[in-house]
Amino acid sequence: MIPDKAPQEDVFHCSEDLKKESHIPSFEKYKELYTRSIENPDEFWGAIAKDFFWKTKHTGCFLDYNFDVTKGEIFVKCMEGATTNICYNLLDRNVHERKLGDKIAFFWEGNEPGDDLTVTYRELLQKVCRFANVLKSQGVKKGDRVSIYMPMVVELVVAMLACARIGAVHSIVFAGFSAESLCERIIDSQCSLLITADGFYRGDKLINLKLLADEALQKCRDKGFPLKTCIMLKHLSKEPEAAGRQSPPAKRACPDLEEKRKVKKTRPVPKVPWNPDVDLCWHSLMGGAADECEPEWCESEDPLFILYTSGSTGKPKGVLHTVSGYLLYAATTFKLVFDHQPDDVYWCTADIGWITGHSYITYGPLANGATSVLFEGLPTYPDVGRMWQIVDKYQVTKFYTAPTAIRLLMKYGSDPVQKHNRKSLKVLGTVGEPINPEAWQWYHGVVGEKRCPIVDTFWQTETGGHVLTPLPAATPTKPGSATFPFFGVVPAILNESGEELEGPSEGYLVFKQPWPGVMRSVYGNHERFEATYFKKFPGYYVTGDGCRRDKDGYYWITGRIDDMLNVSGHLLSTAEVESALVEHKSVAEAAVVSCPHMVKGESLYCFVTLNDGVAFSQALEAELRKQVREKIGAIATPDYIQNAPGLPKTRSGKIMRRVLRKIACDEKDMGDISTLADSSVVDELFRNRCATTV
Numbered sequence: 128m129i130p131d132k133a134p135q136e137d138v139f140h141c142s143e144d145l146k147k148e149s150h151i152p153s154f155e156k157y158k159e160l161y162t163r164s165i166e167n168p169d170e171f172w173g174a175i176a177k178d179f180f181w182k183t184k185h186t187g188c189f190l191d192y193n194f195d196v197t198k199g200e201i202f203v204k205c206m207e208g209a210t211t212n213i214c215y216n217l218l219d220r221n222v223h224e225r226k227l228g229d230k231i232a233f234f235w236e237g238n239e240p241g242d243d244l245t246v247t248y249r250e251l252l253q254k255v256c257r258f259a260n261v262l263k264s265q266g267v268k269k270g271d272r273v274s275i276y277m278p279m280v281v282e283l284v285v286a287m288l289a290c291a292r293i294g295a296v297h298s299i300v301f302a303g304f305s306a307e308s309l310c311e312r313i314i315d316s317q318c319s320l321l322i323t324a325d326g327f328y329r330g331d332k333l334i335n336l337k338l339l340a341d342e343a344l345q346k347c348r349d350k351g352f353p354l355k356t357c358i359m360l361k362h363l364s365k366e367p368e369a370a371g372r373q374s375p376p377a378k379r380a381c382p383d384l385e386e387k388r389k390v391k392k393t394r395p396v397p398k399v400p401w402n403p404d405v406d407l408c409w410h411s412l413m414g415g416a417a418d419e420c421e422p423e424w425c426e427s428e429d430p431l432f433i434l435y436t437s438g439s440t441g442k443p444k445g446v447l448h449t450v451s452g453y454l455l456y457a458a459t460t461f462k463l464v465f466d467h468q469p470d471d472v473y474w475c476t477a478d479i480g481w482i483t484g485h486s487y488i489t490y491g492p493l494a495n496g497a498t499s500v501l502f503e504g505l506p507t508y509p510d511v512g513r514m515w516q517i518v519d520k521y522q523v524t525k526f527y528t529a530p531t532a533i534r535l536l537m538k539y540g541s542d543p544v545q546k547h548n549r550k551s552l553k554v555l556g557t558v559g560e561p562i563n564p565e566a567w568q569w570y571h572g573v574v575g576e577k578r579c580p581i582v583d584t585f586w587q588t589e590t591g592g593h594v595l596t597p598l599p600a601a602t603p604t605k606p607g608s609a610t611f612p613f614f615g616v617v618p619a620i621l622n623e624s625g626e627e628l629e630g631p632s633e634g635y636l637v638f639k640q641p642w643p644g645v646m647r648s649v650y651g652n653h654e655r656f657e658a659t660y661f662k663k664f665p666g667y668y669v670t671g672d673g674c675r676r677d678k679d680g681y682y683w684i685t686g687r688i689d690d691m692l693n694v695s696g697h698l699l700s701t702a703e704v705e706s707a708l709v710e711h712k713s714v715a716e717a718a719v720v721s722c723p724h725m726v727k728g729e730s731l732y733c734f735v736t737l738n739d740g741v742a743f744s745q746a747l748e749a750e751l752r753k754q755v756r757e758k759i760g761a762i763a764t765p766d767y768i769q770n771a772p773g774l775p776k777t778r779s780g781k782i783m784r785r786v787l788r789k790i791a792c793d794e795k796d797m798g799d800i801s802t803l804a805d806s807s808v809v810d811e812l813f814r815n816r817c818a819t820t821v
């Protein structure tokens with residue numbers, strides 16, 4: 128499957144300099160280890176597991192599994208019998224065994240330039256222990272679910288690791304999601320406690336997070352799910368004002384991270400509503416908490432976290448990851464894909480609210496004792512050179528971002544990049560969506576000055592870590608290809624009948640066997656897990672992505688082949704947006720398709736059929752946009768809304784999205800539309816098409 132020799136032509140080879148210090152310095156070495164990882168996973172992963180702390184060792188084989196629905200329930204068990212604690216491995220092991228206590232874990236860089244702080248491994252351990260004790264004092268126990276809705280602050284990492292320390296299961300909800308989405312996720316995972324912050328700024332825009340959290344908790348109460356406790360971090364306000372009622376304690380009992388911030392913000396601070404029956408202040412709780420907290424020793428397959436991802440039915444799926452396999456996989460992919468070295472300064476620009484932040488800001492880097500930048504702000508604030516200014520400020524060596532950010536910055540040309548030095552950079556990564564070769568070339572040529580290999584990492588919330596990816600000093604790259612599988616991963620390409628295709632081919636991307644980091648279930652709905660990923664092609668994990676393999680064996684992701692779309696690297700389901708639209712009283716029916724977009728990759732083109740007697744207007748359009756933002760979040764805001772008095776349907780009444788996609792993209796060649804019940808609808812829709820900018 129993987130070629131004997133890497134191709135020599137049309138590819139980018141990495142520099143000899145990088146090979147000198149690399150963990151995997153050649154394609155031959157990659158091939159040798161890959162073969163070992165597939166033929167003898169026990170030995171391969173067993174050697175890696177030795178670097179970590181196990182309270183008790185595992186018994187039996189490294190991975191036990193069934194990936195075939197026709198043979199019974201799907202399961203994956205990694206290192207059965209072992210007990211450990213992931214937080215202990217990330218922090219205590221680094222502080223006590225590896226003597227990295229004084230090493231910086233995070234350079235936190237706030238939204239405003241100059242607003243920053245540093246946190247060492249020792250400090251992080253102390254904060255996490257304190258907060259773990261806080262959670263315990265609030266009655267949180269092993270296995271309980273805790274919802275976290277926070278901005279990109281160090282305390283978010285503290286909160287998630289405190290959960291992991293006591294064996295509680297964190298469910299982080301990206302702070303760009305709406306109150307409705309937060310409520311839905313809290314109820315689905317039956318969380319007992321919510322952790323949030325007063326608010327934060329994204330560029331110039333204030334996000335009043337506590338207001339949204341309160342709204343979500345009210346919605347939970349209305350649905351018969353009252354949450355008892357909400358812990359609020361004061362990120363913006365020194366002294367949050369109480370809205371009429373008893374205020375939280377005014378003075379902080381212990382000096383904390385906020386006090387280390389050099390620049391105090393001068394921006395307006397929101398009035399924070401305070402409900403004394405539910406709300407507790409992070410700082411006063413931390414002040415009263417002890418510095419030590421014995422970790423809870425967890426079984427390998429105990430749940431570690433739930434993270435929601437869009438599902439094609441519209442209802443998000445709670446992807447469940449477990450302790451040991453996820454630890455090993457996040458740690459190993461981080462170490463090898465970014466070729467981590469002890470003096471690296473690594474920066475992943477993703478939000479911790481997404482899987483990329485879970486695996487490659489928190490778990491992977493900390494498991495390796497890495498120093499990372501944690502950035503709260505935007506790539507374009509206060510100007511479009513911010514990323515490169517930060518790279519220079521911290522002398523970042525390894526940089527990981529999304530194609531959408533690259534395309535956005537590309538629009539401003541090379542000047543804002545070249546104003547900054549960037550000589551520290553060694554490896555550049557991308558994730559989240561296919562990167563077009565043009566953006567790849569710009570990233571490589573302008574940002575990395577042709578010096579830095581690009582790792583185009585393909586993976587999913589479900590896969591826990593990279594599954595198709597180059598290794599920086601080993602894999603010759605082709606712009607736009609995620610190249611080859613990571614260790615332990617066996618991809619295949621299937622045709623519609625489920626037959627494996629050999630050699631150059633295109634079809635469904637599937638995986639033939641599990642690797643340690645693959646998801647274990649959909650929280651509370653194992654049947655949905657089996658139906659979504661394993662039913663279509665028994666014996667395989669189905670990614671939902673299309674893929675092409677070229678003559679040299681390189682894999683090229685061609686995009687989603689289900690009803691999902693990827694807007695600025697965020698996976699959304701068309702059904703999710705459609706159901707938000709039809710909830711509006713004026714809308715009878717809605718159909719949403721994707722339309723190419725130069726910066727965002729894909730954009731949302733919505734067709735709405737209005738109820739009888741309702742007229743389409745700009746005001747209604749604005750209301751519908753607002754409705755989607757409130758139901759899902761700003762990331763799902765429709766780009767185009769077209770009034771569609773009729774939708775193209777088959778005689779059986781099924782909406783023909785294929786036809787709508789053509790209309791959205793202004794492609795007149797419809798292909799075969801003989802199944803269409805009423806073809807005049809199509810002409811009408813073409814006439815009233817929204818003017819799109821691709």
Ligand code: WTA
Binds near residue numbers: 559583586671687697
């Ligand atoms: C897409 C993000 C092409 C893909 C880590 C996948 C990519 C979905 C790449 C998962 C890449 C991610 N090249 N497509 N390098 N990385 N994708 O769950 O469609 O937010 O199925 O995980 O993003 O998105 P998710």
